[in-house]
Amino acid sequence: MNPTMTRLAEEEHPNKAFGWAARDSSGVLSPFKFSRRATGEKDVAFKVLYCGICHSDLHMAKNEWGMSVYPLVPGHEIVGEVTEVGSKVQKFNVGDRVGVGCVVGSCHSCDSCKNNLENYCPKSILTYGAEYHDGSITYGGYSDTMVADEHFIVRIPDNLPLDVAAPLLCAGITVYSPLRYYGLDKPGLHVGVVGLGGLGHVAVKFAKAMGAKVTVISTSPSKKKEALEHLVADSFLVSRDQDQLQGASGTLDGIIDTVSAQHPLFPLLGLLKSHGKLVLVGAPEKPLELPVFPLLQGRKVVGGSLIGGMKETQEMIDFAAKHNVKPDIEVIAMEYVNTAMERLLKADVKYRFVIDIGNTLKATPS
Numbered sequence: 491m492n493p494t495m496t497r498l499a500e501e502e503h504p505n506k507a508f509g510w511a512a513r514d515s516s517g518v519l520s521p522f523k524f525s526r527r528a529t530g531e532k533d534v535a536f537k538v539l540y541c542g543i544c545h546s547d548l549h550m551a552k553n554e555w556g557m558s559v560y561p562l563v564p565g566h567e568i569v570g571e572v573t574e575v576g577s578k579v580q581k582f583n584v585g586d587r588v589g590v591g592c593v594v595g596s597c598h599s600c601d602s603c604k605n606n607l608e609n610y611c612p613k614s615i616l617t618y619g620a621e622y623h624d625g626s627i628t629y630g631g632y633s634d635t636m637v638a639d640e641h642f643i644v645r646i647p648d649n650l651p652l653d654v655a656a657p658l659l660c661a662g663i664t665v666y667s668p669l670r671y672y673g674l675d676k677p678g679l680h681v682g683v684v685g686l687g688g689l690g691h692v693a694v695k696f697a698k699a700m701g702a703k704v705t706v707i708s709t710s711p712s713k714k715k716e717a718l719e720h721l722v723a724d725s726f727l728v729s730r731d732q733d734q735l736q737g738a739s740g741t742l743d744g745i746i747d748t749v750s751a752q753h754p755l756f757p758l759l760g761l762l763k764s765h766g767k768l769v770l771v772g773a774p775e776k777p778l779e780l781p782v783f784p785l786l787q788g789r790k791v792v793g794g795s796l797i798g799g800m801k802e803t804q805e806m807i808d809f810a811a812k813h814n815v816k817p818d819i820e821v822i823a824m825e826y827v828n829t830a831m832e833r834l835l836k837a838d839v840k841y842r843f844v845i846d847i848g849n850t851l852k853a854t855p856s
């Protein structure tokens with residue numbers, strides 16, 4: 491790595507920090523010393539205890555979206571305990587259990603911000619690999635400490651264990667928000683979920699908690715038993731099985747598509763009722779093909795959704811605590827992160843890796 495970059499990262503702010511960073515598009519992570527800003531008057535600083543591994547971290551570590559800045563410390567499912575608050579912080583105190591998701595800044599004055607949709611602010615600042623207001627680069631939660639404006643801090647309800655809560659900060663809100671916005675949150679509706687990974691399995695849980703009938707659509711028949719018995723989905727379709735798809739055609743009010751790679755939309759559109767909605771939340775690096783005829787027939791809608799605003803993120807986490815929506819996690823040590831990334835790529839995780847930062851991230855002696 492460029493020695494100037496290393497020095498800058500370590501010295502640009504007063505507070506020493508330590509994490510794991512990707513250095514190039516190989517995506518391989520290794521220990522990295524950097525620094526965090528002093529806790530500003532509206533800032534909340536916290537000790538990071540757990541951080542989930544989102545597939546976006548993998549896309550970003552490997553620069554699959556062409557926007558990565560190295561060294562890149564991923565992680566936007568960050569939870570921990572408050573260590574310091576600025577003089578103008580109103581909602582949080584030292585010792586509180588808190589989290590940060592994908593966004594740490596926005597303009598606070600555009601239409602999106604005024605409508606509690608900071609996630610759609612044109613000037614929103616991502617938790618890692620983005621330029622903060624002060625010109626420095628943001629670093630994510632695969633690190634020992636975090637600092638953020640209190641506006642972007644979420645309170646973790648007492649009855650949610652911190653490690654279990656972590657994935658809600660991205661995976662949770664990413665599926666909760668479209669279920670609400672696209673009106674798929676009404677009891678009795680029939681909702682499909684494509685891709686049974688980190689986002690997908692939480693989508694099943696939220697949709698069930700909202701009273702929907704849930705169909706999991708997956709390429710692998712091996713996930714059927716688990717989906718029906720463990721996640722209590724109502725039905726399961728193998729997306730390559732023409733007979734199964736034919737049998738279920740026109741049955742779904744909406745579909746949440748969480749698939750992380752290129753895949754055909756045609757079979758999914760066929761499953762929708764008239765006026766049904768296919769909502770894409772997965773972010774494949776290459777464009778998908780959109781067949782038009784099945785859209786026209788039945789006035790169907792294809793939409794997208796990106797995480798959620800701060801107000802809704804807090805609402806989602808409170809809803810999860812109340813309705814016992816708990817992600818299924820595999821807690822790992824920091825040193826395991828590269829293996830975890832390889833396994834994530836192979837969909838070999840049930841269903842979210844969460845790094846035990848508090849107990850396993852050890853700073854190397856300087």
Ligand SMILES: NC(=O)c1ccc[n+]([C@@H]2O[C@H](COP(=O)([O-])OP(=O)(O)OC[C@H]3O[C@@H](n4cnc5c(N)ncnc54)[C@H](O)[C@@H]3O)[C@@H](O)[C@H]2O)c1
Nearest residue numbers: 545546685686687688689749750751771772773796797837
């Ligand atoms: N819209 C948003 O705000 C938002 C937020 C978080 C993540 N994402 C994106 O959502 C996607 C899923 O994230 P995740 O963390 O749940 O990932 P994940 O790896 O845990 O799950 C992805 C699922 O897609 C399945 N899959 C992969 N390739 C497939 C293919 N070609 N056909 C069918 N199924 C396939 C996998 O088996 C897996 O079940 C990623 O692209 C991620 O970047 C978007």
Ligand SMILES: [Zn+2]
Nearest residue numbers: 544546660661
């Ligand atoms: Zn994410």
